[in-house]
Amino acid sequence: MNCKQTQTLVAAYVDSEIDALRRYSIKKHLLDCADCAARHESILALRARIRAEVPYFAASPALRARVRTAVGTLRVSVRPRSRPTGDRWRWLSGGVLAGCTASVFAWMLGTTVLAWHANEDFAVAAVAAHVRATLGDHLIEIASSDQHTVKPWLSARLDYSPRRIWRTKGSR
Structure with missing residues (x-):
């Protein structure tokens, strides 16, 4: 709680008009x-x-008796409810x-x-792309496993070097 909030609520704190959580917060702030x-302290004084x-x-006992009689004779007019609001809200x-x-x-x-x-x-x-690929008459473009044939063919068609997925013996 800050000073501005405490200044606003300190009068209610003195009169015990606030809830327990705020009362605890104000009490803690007042210590700090x-x-x-x-x-x-000035409000308490x-x-x-x-x-x-x-x-x-x-008030004298006679005045108290007169007030109680006057209050007891007052009729409280209760307006009849035209329609229960519960039904309306339930429907809505x-x-x-x-x-x-x-x-x-x-x-x-x-x-x-x-x-x-x-x-x-x-x-x-x-499926259409697969069918187009298999309809051609050249399913295999390079029928060689020689790297001197395959590497130039790949270099002409790819912007990057494909990664090897096998290990060769004696190399890194």
């Missing part, structure tokens, strides 16, 4: 901050001075729930259909 502790110097008016919440459920279902259905079409297009494209 001299300015806020001084403000707290003012409260003690008011209680000591300001006269307290105590049911409609909102149904709308949300329909929206979520439509969204799930749409994304599933779109994903299915995207996968189908990919599969069709992959």
